[in-house]
Amino acid sequence: MPVSLKDVARKAGVSVATASRALADHPRISENTKARVRQAARELGYTPSAVARSLVKRETHTLGVITTSVTDPYAAQVVKAVEVAAEAAGYHLLLVASHGVPSREVKALRMLYERRVDGIVIISARGMDAYEDVLSHLTVPVVLVNGRVPHPAVRSVSANNRQGASLAVEYLLDAGYTRIAYIGGPTQGQSARHRVQGYVQALQAAGLVPSPDVIFPGQGTAEDGRRALRHMMSLRPKPEAVLCYNDLTAFGVLAEAWAMGVRVPDDLAVIGFDNLPFSELTAPPLTTVAQPTEEMGQTAVSLLLRQRRGEEVQDVVFDCTLVERASVRR
Amino acid sequence: MPVSLKDVARKAGVSVATASRALADHPRISENTKARVRQAARELGYTPSAVARSLVKRETHTLGVITTSVTDPYAAQVVKAVEVAAEAAGYHLLLVASHGVPSREVKALRMLYERRVDGIVIISARGMDAYEDVLSHLTVPVVLVNGRVPHPAVRSVSANNRQGASLAVEYLLDAGYTRIAYIGGPTQGQSARHRVQGYVQALQAAGLVPSPDVIFPGQGTAEDGRRALRHMMSLRPKPEAVLCYNDLTAFGVLAEAWAMGVRVPDDLAVIGFDNLPFSELTAPPLTTVAQPTEEMGQTAVSLLLRQRRGEEVQDVVFDCTLVERASVRR
């Protein structure tokens, strides 16, 4: 059994009240007793119980984070950013993996609420559509990173996925590519929807007609990239460039290209989305669209904390930037 | 403010005690009142407070996890395994990043203890040497994954790093390579120490003398791999193969090899350690030593839970296996 404040108080010969105040460095406690209490606490190896404290203070200094999986490198980046921002504000993270399953997202939400976390950030929410009844009773702020749910109490911070995808296509167009393929992501998420839209719009803005037979389905995995590349190579004429829903998919096309002897960017230019740490390590290094994950994580935490203080806050959207590397010829 | 059990009880016209039992599906409560209580709870959107419950039950159903960073893909794999095992046992994870800084590891340990987690797993502990006084007052089991600390109450589960490194070297030797370089990892951790040892021993067992000028220092980053490769290529004679402390380092040598026009495995064979998901996506795919991270995570959780039940448990070590891919010629 852990040592309690009562033990410390007894040992120091004071009441629990005084012991509590002494350890909290309350101004109206004599230095003398403070010293005695601290001494007793040290000798007993006393560590205060955050759970008891949470009960009375009605706050846990904990933020809940729901993510598909920590092994998803994009999610990991966001989690890290959130972690850093939270830590700086004196908060810690309760992490739950939903594995992208909507029902598990809802369960996680409920569990976090039971634990009375002070805020919840959901990364890449998949099936928040059926959240209505859970959300309606929540007394804790929720922020979505890269997702949106039509609930008035839920804020979101996201990358401008449409703009990002358009940016990539325009870059390709500028470089002289015109037959540009696209490999998609999970259609339940809004980021995937916006990215295709950006792709299509940029093409149309350039007076081109997006052709359905160079738009490949995918779930954002490397395997999707591999499969799409094999498909692509059997097409006549072949696409000259491909924009991928995310870097992971791009990694798959790069790997399959290597296996099939397809040269990048000479035979096919490849462009990703997310700028994962790994994308500068591929052969060739991957040109990709970057999201400001750092700021997004910080912002998520900041929105949560401000909402907690009763502030009204707005959704925020960050523009993407292009990271030029060697998988696209210039 | 969240609705409390008292609110539910009042609405259902029963005492809190009864309400509590009704919701817990206690056998000696009439179906009738159970129904009424449940109904009231639903209508009010009642969600029990885990913090209050934790206080009385003296357990939080939470495991603390200290890791360098979630963005470290090796750590992420272990975290995931731990998460899955924990979830299956009804536990959730409080995650803290230490960024490899010993003082932050200690702080994290203390914070987790304050929150009364039911167990703590530390992944790749760096500076546990000065843990003595923290550990001595802990009333919660601690398990180290891939680390060791000379404290009687701390258990560890690790990969057999020595055997893994030897395995890799023997594989290289078998394939006809003799001039084999090594790029090291953080020397504060025991895994790095064991891996060099395995490298050296395998060489010696084959009657070769490990040469200090092909043993490069590193911290386990891709940049270390790049730097070491450049060094290596300036040597005469050049190494024919290189064993890397981990996959990340191997990624660095692969990337730099691509940049310098060094062909893998023709000019240089490369072998990694960890078998990250990404290692099958490199060009060429990376031959590497795999640790059974899945089982290691499960085992860590299992040790924790068994210790909590008062069982005596032993350290456990898992053997590594070799994953043959294309970065080594056969």
Add this chain to the structure above:
DNA sequence: TTGAAAGCGTTACCAG
């Protein structure tokens, strides 16, 4: 400057 006591939201024991 200190202490007694109430209360945070539950569970569990003891009566009835």
Add this chain to the structure above:
DNA sequence: CTGGTAACGCTTTCAA
């Protein structure tokens, strides 16, 4: 089958 009541470990009035 149900209700009081005492914890759980801490903070915070309110008095002294």
